[in-house]
Amino acid sequence: MTTMADHPVLTIKDYKSDQDVRWCPGCGDFSILTAIQKCLAARQVPKEKVVCVSGIGCSSRFPYYMDTYGIHSIHGRAPAVATGVKLAKPELEVWVITGDGDALSIGGNHFLHAIRRNIGLKIVLFNNRIYALTKGQVSPTSEQGKRTKSTPYGSIENPVHSIAVALGAEITFAARAIYNDPKMLQEILERAANHKGTAFVEVYQDCAVYNHEAFSYLTDRQTRDDNILYLEHGKPMIFGKNRDKGIRLVGMDTQVVTLGQGVSEKDLLVHDEHCESPTLAFQLARMAYPRFPTPLGVFRDIEKPSYEAMLFDQIKATTAKLGPGDLNKLFASGDTWVVE
Amino acid sequence: MSTTTSSKKAMATTGKRTETLEQAVIRFAGDSGDGMQLVGTQFTTASAVIGNDVSTFPDYPAEIRAPAGTLGGVSGFQINFGSRAVYTPGDTVDALVAMNPAALKVCLKDLAPGGVLVVNSDEFTQMNLAKARYETNPLETDELDKYRVYKVPITSQTLLAVKETGLNQKAAERCKNFYALGVVYWLFDRPLDVTIRWIDSKFAKVPAVAEANRRALQAGYNYGETAEIFSVRYRVGKAPLKPGRYRNVTGNQAAALGFVAAAKLAGKPLFYGSYPITPASEILHELTIYKNFDVRTFQAEDEIAAYAAVLGAAYAGCIGVTGTSGPGLALKQEGIGLGIMTELPTVIVDVQRGGPSTGLPTKTEQSDLWQAMLGRNGDCPAPVLAASSPADCFWAAMEAVRIAVKYMTPVFLLSDGYLSQGSEPWRIPNLDELAPIKVEHPTDPADFAPYRRDANGSRPWAIPGTPGLQHRVGGLEKLDVAGTVSYDPANHQRMTELRAGKVENIAAEIPPQEVYGDEAGGALLLVSWGGSFGAVRSAVERAREDGQDVSHVHLRWLNPTPRNLGEILSRFRTVVVCEMNMGQLQMLLRARYLVDAYGLHKVRGRPFMVSDIRAKIDEVLGGR
Numbered sequence: 001m002t003t004m005a006d007h008p009v010l011t012i013k014d015y016k017s018d019q020d021v022r023w024c025p026g027c028g029d030f031s032i033l034t035a036i037q038k039c040l041a042a043r044q045v046p047k048e049k050v051v052c053v054s055g056i057g058c059s060s061r062f063p064y065y066m067d068t069y070g071i072h073s074i075h076g077r078a079p080a081v082a083t084g085v086k087l088a089k090p091e092l093e094v095w096v097i098t099g100d101g102d103a104l105s106i107g108g109n110h111f112l113h114a115i116r117r118n119i120g121l122k123i124v125l126f127n128n129r130i131y132a133l134t135k136g137q138v139s140p141t142s143e144q145g146k147r148t149k150s151t152p153y154g155s156i157e158n159p160v161h162s163i164a165v166a167l168g169a170e171i172t173f174a175a176r177a178i179y180n181d182p183k184m185l186q187e188i189l190e191r192a193a194n195h196k197g198t199a200f201v202e203v204y205q206d207c208a209v210y211n212h213e214a215f216s217y218l219t220d221r222q223t224r225d226d227n228i229l230y231l232e233h234g235k236p237m238i239f240g241k242n243r244d245k246g247i248r249l250v251g252m253d254t255q256v257v258t259l260g261q262g263v264s265e266k267d268l269l270v271h272d273e274h275c276e277s278p279t280l281a282f283q284l285a286r287m288a289y290p291r292f293p294t295p296l297g298v299f300r301d302i303e304k305p306s307y308e309a310m311l312f313d314q315i316k317a318t319t320a321k322l323g324p325g326d327l328n329k330l331f332a333s334g335d336t337w338v339v340e
Numbered sequence: 341m342s343t344t345t346s347s348k349k350a351m352a353t354t355g356k357r358t359e360t361l362e363q364a365v366i367r368f369a370g371d372s373g374d375g376m377q378l379v380g381t382q383f384t385t386a387s388a389v390i391g392n393d394v395s396t397f398p399d400y401p402a403e404i405r406a407p408a409g410t411l412g413g414v415s416g417f418q419i420n421f422g423s424r425a426v427y428t429p430g431d432t433v434d435a436l437v438a439m440n441p442a443a444l445k446v447c448l449k450d451l452a453p454g455g456v457l458v459v460n461s462d463e464f465t466q467m468n469l470a471k472a473r474y475e476t477n478p479l480e481t482d483e484l485d486k487y488r489v490y491k492v493p494i495t496s497q498t499l500l501a502v503k504e505t506g507l508n509q510k511a512a513e514r515c516k517n518f519y520a521l522g523v524v525y526w527l528f529d530r531p532l533d534v535t536i537r538w539i540d541s542k543f544a545k546v547p548a549v550a551e552a553n554r555r556a557l558q559a560g561y562n563y564g565e566t567a568e569i570f571s572v573r574y575r576v577g578k579a580p581l582k583p584g585r586y587r588n589v590t591g592n593q594a595a596a597l598g599f600v601a602a603a604k605l606a607g608k609p610l611f612y613g614s615y616p617i618t619p620a621s622e623i624l625h626e627l628t629i630y631k632n633f634d635v636r637t638f639q640a641e642d643e644i645a646a647y648a649a650v651l652g653a654a655y656a657g658c659i660g661v662t663g664t665s666g667p668g669l670a671l672k673q674e675g676i677g678l679g680i681m682t683e684l685p686t687v688i689v690d691v692q693r694g695g696p697s698t699g700l701p702t703k704t705e706q707s708d709l710w711q712a713m714l715g716r717n718g719d720c721p722a723p724v725l726a727a728s729s730p731a732d733c734f735w736a737a738m739e740a741v742r743i744a745v746k747y748m749t750p751v752f753l754l755s756d757g758y759l760s761q762g763s764e765p766w767r768i769p770n771l772d773e774l775a776p777i778k779v780e781h782p783t784d785p786a787d788f789a790p791y792r793r794d795a796n797g798s799r800p801w802a803i804p805g806t807p808g809l810q811h812r813v814g815g816l817e818k819l820d821v822a823g824t825v826s827y828d829p830a831n832h833q834r835m836t837e838l839r840a841g842k843v844e845n846i847a848a849e850i851p852p853q854e855v856y857g858d859e860a861g862g863a864l865l866l867v868s869w870g871g872s873f874g875a876v877r878s879a880v881e882r883a884r885e886d887g888q889d890v891s892h893v894h895l896r897w898l899n900p901t902p903r904n905l906g907e908i909l910s911r912f913r914t915v916v917v918c919e920m921n922m923g924q925l926q927m928l929l930r931a932r933y934l935v936d937a938y939g940l941h942k943v944r945g946r947p948f949m950v951s952d953i954r955a956k957i958d959e960v961l962g963g964r
Contacts, residue, residue: 017812019824048807053652056815063812064825069804071655072814073648074678080645084652084660085804087636088611092656092804110648113641311636318631325633327601331768335534336587337389339767 010044012037017067026212028179028205029059029126035182036095036124037066039189050093053082055107057099058133058207059126076107079114082121090308093193096123100141101131104160115169118197119307124189125162125202130211148210163285163299166200167278173199174281175298179206180219184296191298197306217289218296227289231297236268239293247287254283256292273301357572358529363422364576365430366524368517369447370439370460371408372401372415375517380417381588381763382521382538386530388588388765391578392421395730395874397429397762397947400702409463409471414446423577425881427729427874429762431949435527437520439463439494441472448484457487458523460516462495490569494519494560501559502552511549515556522560529575532557582767589766591730591759592619595663595689596626598737600633603659605738606745606777611653613638613646614663618701619757620691623663643671647688651675654684655813657781657803659741663689665757666708667698670715676750677716680839682813683791683799685744685751688712689737692756692870694945703945704757706870707921712752713899713928719836721843723747724899726754726870731766733759736896742777747842748798754898756871756920758947785809790823797842799823846900853902857884857891861911864888864960867937868918869895869925872948876918879953886964890957898925906933914960916940918953 015037023029040050050068054060056075063070069092073081082096096114103111103125114121130148131137137150141162145154163174173195177185185203192199204215213219217227225241237247244259246268257263272280281300287293319325366383368376377398384396399416406413420430435456438444440463451457464479478484479491498516499509507515518539525532536554543550564570589597603610612635614624628637636658640646647662654660664672669690679686692708694700712724723743727736733755740753782788782800785808791799802809811823819826820834855865857880868876873894880892893908895901909915909929917926918940926939940956942948958964 046807047810048805051656051804063814066812068810069655070810070812070814071652071682072812072816073651074674074815077644077648077675080640080648081652081655083638083640083645084611084613084649084654084658085656086652087638087649088609088653088656088658089803089805109641110645113645315631315634315636319634322632325600325604325630327604327771330600330630330633331597332585332587334587335385335389335538336585336768338585339391339581339583 010041010047012041014047015040015067017065019064021065022061023058024209026206026208027058028128028207029062031179031182032124032126032185032203032205033062033065035185035189038186039193042186042190043193045093049091050095051082051085052095052097053078053085054097055099055102056133057102059097059099060102062097076102076105077110078102079107079110079121079123083114083119086120086308087311090120090312094121096121098123098125100125100127100129100139100162104140104162104165112165112169115166115171115198115200117307118172118304120196121198122192123198123200125200126205127162127202128205128207128211129214130207132207132210136210161285161288162202163200164282167282167285167300170278171200171300172197172302172304173298174300175200176202176204176296178204178215178218178296181296188298191301195301197304218294227293229287229293229295231271231284231295231299233271233273233298236265236270238265238268245293254287254292273298275300276302356570358575359572360575360577362424362576363420363426364434364528364574365418365420365432366435366437366528367416367418367433367447367450368437368520369414369416369443370517371442372405372413373408374415374439375514376415376417376439379517379521380419382535383524383530384419384763385538385588386525386534387419387421387576388586389534390531391581392423392576393426393579393581393765394419394421394588395426395429395762395764396420397758407471409440409442409468411442411446411472414443416443416447421576423579425579427878428947428950431951435524437524439516439520441468441474441478444478445472445474451487453486455487456527457484457489458520458527459489459491460494460520461491462493492523492563497559497563498556501555505548505552505555507548507552512552515552518553518556519560522557522562523564525557526561526564527570527573529573532561581765584767586765586767588763589731589734590622590761590763591727591733591755592622592691592761593626594731594733594766595727595737595753595755596623598734599627599659599661599687599741600630600635601734601774602738602741602777603635604633605774606659606741606779608657608659608779609634609636610661611636611638611650611658612661612663613640613649613653615640615643615646615668617643617665617668619693619760620663620665620668620689622760623689643668644675647672647675647679647686650686651679651682651684654686655682655804657801659745660684660686661689661741662686663691665691665693665701666695666711669708669711673711673716676722677718677720678815679750680716680720680722681815683748683839684813685748685801687737687740687744687751687753689753689755691760692754694757694943700945702757704871704947705920705943705945706754706756706872707924707943708754709869709898709921709924709928712754719840721840721899722750722752723843723846724752724754725897726895727759728870728873728894728896730759730762730764734766738774742775743846745777745779745801746798747796747846748801749842754870759871781806782809789821791818792821793838797838797845844900847903850897850900850902852904853893853895853908855891855893855908856880858889862889862891863912864890864914864916864957865893865909865912866890866916866918866953866957867893867895867925867929869898872918872920875948875950876953878950879957882950883954883957888957888961888964890961895925898928901932906935909933909935909937914938916956916960918948918956920948
């Protein structure tokens with residue numbers, strides 16, 4: 001029997017490595033780092049049971065700042081590397097730390113396939129809508145018209161909605177948070193951590209140097225309440241400083257309405273995280289500023305068997321049927337003959 | 341056919357003569373739907389079971405099903421079997437079975453003059469001749485005069501033989517490959533029992549099909565025995581093989597078995613991450629069966645992910661292996677660089693095929709040596725070894741794993757299309773012949789440092805889940821010993837040297853290079869590596885029997901090379917590197933040893949022929 005003395009209580013400090021955090025002053029990454037450390041401390045996860053796997057980009061320096069196991073891998077490949085870690089030791093808690101370029105551009109393929117397999121990875125995408133480590137080029141989440149070093153006349157590309165992409169691959173847990181709301185961020189990360197299967201959390205994050213205030217419409221005290229829709233399971237979708245606006249479905253499309261002018265709460269969409277169909281979540285994932293408020297919270301949370309559970313079930317079933325592997329038997333299978 | 345004795349002794353029962361041969365090469369050729377690979381495999385097993393040494397090579401089109409009867413759809417399977425050591429599938433064919441005109445047209449050029457030609461005369465119809473682009477029926481002209489032609493109505497005879505089994509016409513016709521096999525079994529005096537057992541077990545659930553195939557096989561055999569057309573049959577005696585239990589393996593099967601064995605000996609789970617690619621896919625197919633050995637196979641979304649997952653699994657303590665071919669390796673190289681930087685044990689099997697680009701996917705080549713040696717950014721050395729024969733893929737796979745875990749490094753194992761698909765008898769080892777593979781994972785946090793090296797130059801393999809050993813690895817340069825990120829110039833120099841030195845250290849445990857022939861030196865040394873072993877060894881063996889001053893060095897390790905290699909190369913007046921590329925090892929040897937090595941370069945999508953090598957020997961030594 002283990003006692004409390006064997007397992008001293010872990011605090012946020014225990015998850016910090018001895019390395020100096022080298023993000024720029026004011027970077028939104030700091031609050032995400034703290035939130036993940038708090039999420040681990042809150043759940044008392046032993047440090048040796050955690051592996052943080054990242055790709056390339058500012059956010060991907062993350063593993064160096066954690067006193068856990070970690071791999072700072074190559075650009076875009078973190079979900080694949082993490083898949084190997086998880087299949088080697090499914091009991092580990094494996095976090096994938098990635099950015100908008102890393103996950104959605106160079107690593108799009110791995111992002112998609114990790115999700116469709118529903119492998120037990122916690123994927124946290126730090127979305128600052130810019131390539132920051134390479135000093136300011138357009139990213140796949142940059143808005144159309146965005147002027148950057150690589151798009152001096154404005155970007156002509158359509159941005160990708162990461163949660164919509166994840167839903168396309170049938171993600172079982174998808175959520176969005178923002179760096180300046182640490183309480184909500186931590187709550188969402190905890191739910192992601194406890195989810196079986198792939199959990200995806202997009203975190204809007206401010207790049208203080210190359211895309212400062214890209215999310216000011218969500219952080220500015222004057223505007224944020226009119227621009228954020230907090231998703232709450234089972235609750236009608238109401239938002240606004242005065243809680244007087246809502247989202248309703250007209251035909252196949254969502255629409256912003258003002259309550260009171262012939263529209264009541266019961267006309268509004270009610271959020272359902274556990275809906276089997278991803279359609280509602282997809283509608284929400286496509287709602288973007290300035291036409292719509294930005295949904296924050298859990299878009300989808302459903303249960304499906306995880307890849308690792310099914311893999312080890314197959315191994316277990318095969319071993320039960322054939323017995324544990326015996327090299328002599330293996331070598332001598334098929335047609336054999338003896339030379340005297 | 342190399343004939344040692346020609347017994348004129350009449351066989352009492354049939355009145356037919358038997359010739360004893362030292363060695364013979366036979367090829368089954370037909371449409372890709374004709375089951376030629378299957379009967380080829382059966383012939384191989386039957387030959388091996390009666391004690392011949394055998395070497396085989398399948399040759400099938402890249403397209404899954406080219407239109408039936410066309411030249412593009414011809415599928416062949418070649419077997420070289422003998423009472424002496426057989427190293428290659430054979431240069432030319434002594435007996436050809438052609439199931440249709442297209443097969444005849446494609447393969448006739450490989451049939452030796454005077455060779456046996458069995459044709460399925462039923463298929464030489466106007467339509468099939470046209471598909472094979474024959475203007476006149478070669479069976480009715482003098483085109484085949486220099487061969488011993490046996491026209492056998494295989495299709496109609498098969499239908500007759502299986503009539504009573506109640507199969508429909510289409511299913512009945514499908515048995516014709518076994519009829520052809522029966523004819524050849526008679527011709528080369530092979531027993532039927534091995535194949536009958538195989539048929540019974542394969543078709544246990546469809547007794548009518550089993551019965552039909554058995555009848556077709558027996559009918560073909562009886563046809564040889566009773567029909568007037570065959571006046572001679574051939575016998576190939578037992579080869580002097582090392583005693584033991586044998587089975588036939590292809591290179592890909594052998595590699596898979598080697599990895600399972602290595603992981604088991606190491607006491608670790610095997611993680612095989614791969615993306616389907618010709619000609620490496622069979623390793624994945626094979627390994628995925630062995631789940632009860634705790635083998636975890638992962639078919640990744642792409643080549644890059646396959647290696648990335650393998651690296652992640654290695655970090656967490658699995659024996660990590662990936663398999664691929666040339667274009668796939670190109671995609672994996674950034675990941676392999678990360679493997680070298682993070683110093684994690686992984687094995688990359690590259691089953692080389694014709695390149696560049698998509699090249700010749702189903703054909704063989706040895707042109708990824710530079711890619712394995714040099715194909716990454718930075719100074720990024722990795723150990724490279726190559727298997728020399730299909731069965732050797734087993735031993736090479738075990739060795740690759742042993743070196744990977746001992747030196748904490750990615751290791752390249754080079755196979756090729758020929759080795760992977762070709763087969764030969766593999767003597768099943770006793771478990772005590774397999775050297776243990778020692779793996780240690782540190783557990784003591786006192787004094788742990790992720791980049792503190794042991795006497796081999798290897799860093800510790802600390803795995804997640806171990807309390808107190810949390811550490812981070814990654815692609816950024818790391819500080820010596822401590823393993824934290826370091827941009828210090830002197831440290832980068834030092835770490836680069838340590839990584840290179842570690843690979844060089846492997847040379848200490850590679851056995852000294854052996855010379856086949858004259859250790860002391862001589863006029864000509866042929867150097868080969870990988871799948872060229874068989875052709876070069878056969879040629880040198882025969883040349884030496886003919887009194888030529890030629891020796892052979894076959895390299896198993898390409899990086900590092902054996903310590904005594906430079907010394908050996910310097911003892912010969914002429915050094916010729918024989919490889920199926922345009923001179924990749926040749927250039928490396930010239931660079932390393934300042935030796936004036938020449939090259940014999942063939943990139944025709946097929947293994948060297950013994951005659952290619954002999955011609956080169958004659959050219960250098962001035963003829964026999």
